[in-house]
Amino acid sequence: MQASYTVKYTKGLFLRCLCIVYLFAFVSFYIQAPGLYGDNGVLPARSLLENSIHKTLSAKIHYQPTLIWLAPYLGLDVNYALDVLSLLGSFLAFTGFVSQKLCTLPLFAGLWSLYFSLYQVGQVFVASNYDDLLLEIGFIALLVAPILPGKRRGYKSSQNDAIRFWLLRWVLFRYLVTSGIIKFISGCPKWWSLTALNYHFQSMPLPSSLSWYAHHLPNWFLKLTSVYTNVVEIILPFLFFIPMRNVRLTGFIFQIFLQICIVLTGNFSFANLLIVVLTLSLLDDKGIQSKKVSEEPSYVANIVNILIHGALFYAVVTIFSLKIEGSVVESKIAFTKDNFEVAARLGISFALYYGLSTLALTILSTLANILFSNNSWLNKIWSFIKTIMFSLLVLMIFFASTVPLTSLHSSTNTTVHPTVRATYNRLHKIRLINDYLLFKQMSGVDGRSEIILEGSDSLDGPWVEYNFLYKPGNINHSLPFVAPYTPRLDWQMYWAAQSTYDKQPWLLSLTHRLLLGTPEVLSLLDRNRSPFLKKPPKFIRGVLYKYKYTSWNQGSQQSWWSRVRQNEYFPVFSKDSPVLTEYLKARNLIPTTAKVVPNPIWKKILDKIRYVASHLEATLLLWSVFTAGCAVISTSSKSK
Template identity: 45%
Template sequence: MFQVRYTRNLFLRGLCIIYLFAFLSFYIQIPGLYGDNGILPAKTQVDLKLKVPLSQKLMQKPTLVWFAPYLGLNVEYMLDVLALSGIILSFLGFVSQKFCIAPVFAGLWATYYSLYQVGQIFMWFQWDSLLLETGFLCIIIAPLWNTQHSKAGTPSDSVTFWTIRWLYFRLMFSSGVLKLSSGCPTWWNLEALNVHFESQCIPTPLAWYAHNLPVWFLRLSTVHAIVSELVIPFLFFFPNRKVRITAFYIQLFLMINIIATGNYNFFNLLTICLSLSLLDDQFFYKKKSKTGNSGILNYLTTIVCIAVYAAVLYGTYVYYNLKLDLDNWTIHSAIAFTQKQFDEVLAKAVPISVYIGMISLGFTVADAVTNSILNVKGLKKKVTTTLVTVFYTLIVGSIFALSVVPYSSLHSSHNQTVPIQLKKLHAKVDPFQIVNTYGLFRRMTGVGGRPEITIEGSNSVDGPWKEYGFLYKPGNVNNSMPFVAPHQPRLDWQMWFAALGTYHQNPWLMSFAYRLLNGQKEVLALINIVENPFRDNPPKYVKASLYHYHYTQWSQKNSQAWWTREKVGEYFPVFSRDHPPLLEYLAKMKIVQDKPAPKVSNEPVKFVLDHLRAMVSKIEASILLWGVFTAGCAIILTASTPAPKKK
């Protein structure tokens, strides 16, 4: 049996880092997004004056925000308290293994879920759901308390930690499946990456260079991405550990490339954290073998690993019709199977993968139980350890069964095969984001040009109109994109999604326009202050236009521009501060209210929170996140450095 105690602990501390980034990023944006003067005030989601018992409120919307009156706070300040509590808990878990325990992870999950409940459209991202699902699993993976026994590890560790591998498989395989099952021509023609680097939400500076790579190389990279998500995940459960470790490196390579070219906040870091489930303690602490038999076994496992990946390469060569052109030193690629053939294989692959998961879990449980019986000393301890292993097996088995419900939706033919009782049980737990569906880049957007919304203001309907600048999304064609991850600028992200539809489909934009017309400083802090043409006084009118952006070509890089753009048309019409339909709509959304907000009676806490907010607001978001992370690393290094011996 391979031990996973150290690997598990490394994963738990890694997740604390992810939580830290997530809470910090959220905290920075509270006033502009969810404050009383924000775009979507959180107070519209929880009515603190509601005269019903607390238990009924929690049933209506399970969030810790309801406890605000008991602390003498309003909703906005309660969000500050919750976010800061999450920051403190995750930072403690980051710097010390002592705090990587179940109660701490329960607190982190409950806190983030509370923010998710009032986050509205700005929190409806797959990575938020993925963090909640992973965080929930950590409650059963982490030791109940930090004791000498938990440091030594228990047989049940491998059983609970297996849930992360299954989640990782569902995440990667689902992402690969949806790319092809969607029928998107850019994926089927292997042209997705020819568009992706230009059209993704917030590119990094390296995305421009990636976009200008040779077309044949981008097509080959698309093949690599699809194979990494469709085929390699099945090797996560391969009995040969070298096969799993190689799969880890393949996925790590994919994630590093995504991080280098796109700002996907903490998502790719969280995915890397999940990939640790493919490893074991021997990966970090290699033991030297003293027997010749082990040496022979090592060679055999290496040969098996080479054979497996040779088969993967051969399959890729056949099914993606790879051909080497020696004249131009290029590799041609094209999908050699039809959508009907893919659908037929997928119909078989989904249940097969569930069976593979069941077999893998079965072997893991059998190994853990055997280890409990044979290797644990003392009858009493042997019985206790075995019962604990069985207890966790029941929990893990239940989670696995629930996950089959959303996972089976990958193919329509399996929706009817899931037992109705299991569907009903999943429906009850679904609001808690314990098991979710995943799949990114189902369809590649921006094929005819990257759609972008520009918002302009003026003091006259006849102009001149002056454009607002954003901090992270494309605007000025001469500005390159920044590295901003792991911070997620949620306004910039939603502006990208809004550009794919109409303003009627994105009603929050009306509130955003209204805040700009009123010069609301909390909202203005979310955009580029330097490129704000109305810093002194807000404009009398605002409007929005839709543009199509394109990267400049490599031959044009002598110019200062990174982008070219052409105007498509109007996105939303001219609005003024006293525009009756606008005010009526905002009143209906409860964003503009006549009744005063609840007063804050806890002045000492308010004083501390206000001063902390004033200090944090002076630091750029990504710098703050990496600064706190660096401080945590410094604490770890200081604590691990032995004190000098006294002479």
């Protein structure tokens, strides 16, 4: 098995696709940086960095590890440093996208360092799992990418490729299993009754244009879809490590289908694209090259694959009580919470031993291939030593990554050795290993909560709403497809609605900037439908509404939402309100003048780039850059 495992082409495809994700991430950050992190933004990065009590550069970097500390030495202030980092990251990602031979370790080291630097000043707007996942995969890319540029049509095979791709599968395994199992461990009644998807498309952070239609699918179909999701996330990942190409390829197809469905029915930034990139680790060169697939047909492998998935299908029919009744498929969970409690405890323990054993077999197989290769003994010894050192690093990462898995259950959480937990804490601090607890409880069962900001020049009204670009607001407007663009303000408004305003300093800072009429912040909202574009209101208040999708018949009448006012989310504020200003001053969120004067040449160049970018809608700019990359690839391939 191991001897036929080659990923020369697959490795290049993985690295190139990761560059695409990085490109989307950096361009998204660049577009929103002035409104979110500029001196006049919602959460100024300069204010965060000024809170440091350290004086030396090394101490500052230890306090907040980011390249932005170098801005004064380059003749930049924090605002322009953010632009330089995000533009440089976009350029590096673009070069890796258009030229596979440039997808090397130095390039990915630069990408990771730049994104981690921006992440460090992202504050609450980078609290979502997709940023953590990008940094974790980006770190593993350092282990996958070659040190020197490769050939145009792929990289040279390495003895350690099987170990590298095992590590990628382990990340994919952890992400999916954690996402699936936490829904049942949380005890959410909607997940347990398989009715979560009856509310999911209405209550997700940023619905898409098709979410309304998905919400109105028949209940039996939504329950069946929930069964499929649970199986793909919890059960199928255990097949990722079976050393049979057909089994892995089948798992790849199931995962891709799920991710496509999620992309079509919701806006989850570049998270699903990252999962697709990870699923490439389930392939090898013979799995993506049709000529080689036809060379070695394996009827035994096909039969085994059918038997494995046939047994799995039978198990799914049993534990979810699947029955065909007329023209529908009925489903319900056939196990109790006590049954699942035992299964979860045993399953987590099994996953740890299973992962360790498959990793050990992969390492041993790699070492055996080295010893029985046709290379000279000197090369064998050198390769053997390198593989041992690399395996020790991977083992350290593996043991540290078991901490998030064991924390899912109280009985397994107590079994973690203190040294392993300490290693995890150190690696998690720089986001090399993370936990992914997604949507444990299904919220919005009685309708999604939405904060509507209203402005007025008089306390007696009339009060006029602010319109956001991507979140629900006007009940007559459908929502656009925005992913893989990341509208961080709209996304965070969803989570703020689940809490109270006094726990959301950024929201009150947003209110203050709107009262000042700050152009950088207004650019994050819908300027075409803004009632206060020329002159800001004297007062702003927050009102909480419950939104629900309209019925199928009402949707055809151009009304997508119905809403009911609940209560006041935060009271009326003016820009000079003592309560508001004191609250923001205590958190260093009042706009101040920068002390560093940027270099005039830097300033002129960066201002021109910003001027051009600001005249394109965010998603249009994102896809324009991507399309330009595709055009470069097409042109270069034709010329060769």
